[in-house]
Amino acid sequence: MPRATLTPLRYPGGKDKTYNYVRHLILENKLTSYIEPFAGGAAVAIRLLINEDVERIYINDVDKSIYCLWKTIINHPDSLIEKIKLTPLTMDEWHKQKHIQKNKETADDLSLAFSTLFLNRTNRSGIIKAGVIGGKNQDGNDKMDCRFNKNDIINRIELIAAKASRIKVYNYDAIEFIEKVVKNTRRSLTFFDPPYYDKGPDLYTNFYGHEDHVKLAKVIQKQMRNRYWILTYDIAEEIKKLYSRYNYQKYYLNYSIAKPTKGQEFMFFSSKIKPGNFRAHLQTV
Numbered sequence: 001m002p003r004a005t006l007t008p009l010r011y012p013g014g015k016d017k018t019y020n021y022v023r024h025l026i027l028e029n030k031l032t033s034y035i036e037p038f039a040g041g042a043a044v045a046i047r048l049l050i051n052e053d054v055e056r057i058y059i060n061d062v063d064k065s066i067y068c069l070w071k072t073i074i075n076h077p078d079s080l081i082e083k084i085k086l087t088p089l090t091m092d093e094w095h096k097q098k099h100i101q102k103n104k105e106t107a108d109d110l111s112l113a114f115s116t117l118f119l120n121r122t123n124r125s126g127i128i129k130a131g132v133i134g135g136k137n138q139d140g141n142d143k144m145d146c147r148f149n150k151n152d153i154i155n156r157i158e159l160i161a162a163k164a165s166r167i168k169v170y171n172y173d174a175i176e177f178i179e180k181v182v183k184n185t186r187r188s189l190t191f192f193d194p195p196y197y198d199k200g201p202d203l204y205t206n207f208y209g210h211e212d213h214v215k216l217a218k219v220i221q222k223q224m225r226n227r228y229w230i231l232t233y234d235i236a237e238e239i240k241k242l243y244s245r246y247n248y249q250k251y252y253l254n255y256s257i258a259k260p261t262k263g264q265e266f267m268f269f270s271s272k273i274k275p276g277n278f279r280a281h282l283q284t285v
Contacts, residue, residue, distance in 0.1 A: 009041035010126030021281035033188035060170040067171040072113035077161035192231040
C-alpha cells in the first residue's frame, strides 16, 4: 500500500496525517465515497482512491486556479505533463506564471492549471501568493527548483489520471456544493477543511470572514444532519462556540509555513460518527 503523499500539490497544513483515521471511519461505517468541499491538494482523497479504500471521490474547490489544475489532471493530463517537461525553472518563468495568476479570469484552463502547479512547487510553503523559494535573486540556501522534481510530479499525475473515471471535480462555493452535490450522494464521508479562522487571509486566495464561517456552520448543521462528516479548524473560541453541539478532539499536526512547527487543531464529528480511539489512528507521513 502506498504510504507517501500522492498529490502533486504542496500544502502547509498536514491533513495527510489524518489518512489512517479517515480510512478507519470509512471501513467502520461501510462507506463507499469520500468528499472534500475544500479540496486544495486533496491529499487524503487521492490516497484513499489510490489505495482502493473508496470507490469514488468528489473534490471541490471554489478557487478557479485549484479547480483548473484538478480538472486538467483528470481530463488532459498529457498536455499538462508536456508543459512540465518543457518549461524551464527560471525566475523569468516564475514572473510569467505569476502574471497568469493575476489574470486568472481570462486565462485558458491549461495555462492556469500549469501556473498553479508551477507556483505551488516553487513558492514558499506552497502558497500561491507567497514569494519564491530562495528569493527573487535566488541567493537563499534553497533554490526555486528544490521542490520541483519533474519526474516525481509527472508520476503522481499519471497515477491519478489512471483513476479519472472515479473522480468528480467541481468548482462551487462550499455551501452550493453541499446543496447540489453532497446531498445527492449515498454512503459517503465528507471531510470539511475550511480556511483557517485566524490566519486565513495570510494563507488562502479565497479566505473567509467571520460571517462566512457562521453561514457554513448553519448549513452543515441543517443540511448534513443525518450524514457522516468530520470538520477541522484552527483553535479559536469562535469556532468552538459555532460547533458546541458536536463532539470534538484536539490534535497536533506539522506546519511548514516559514519554518517547521507543530500546531494544534480541532476536529469535530457529526452525530453519526463515534470518534473512538482517535489519536491511535493518526500518523506522521
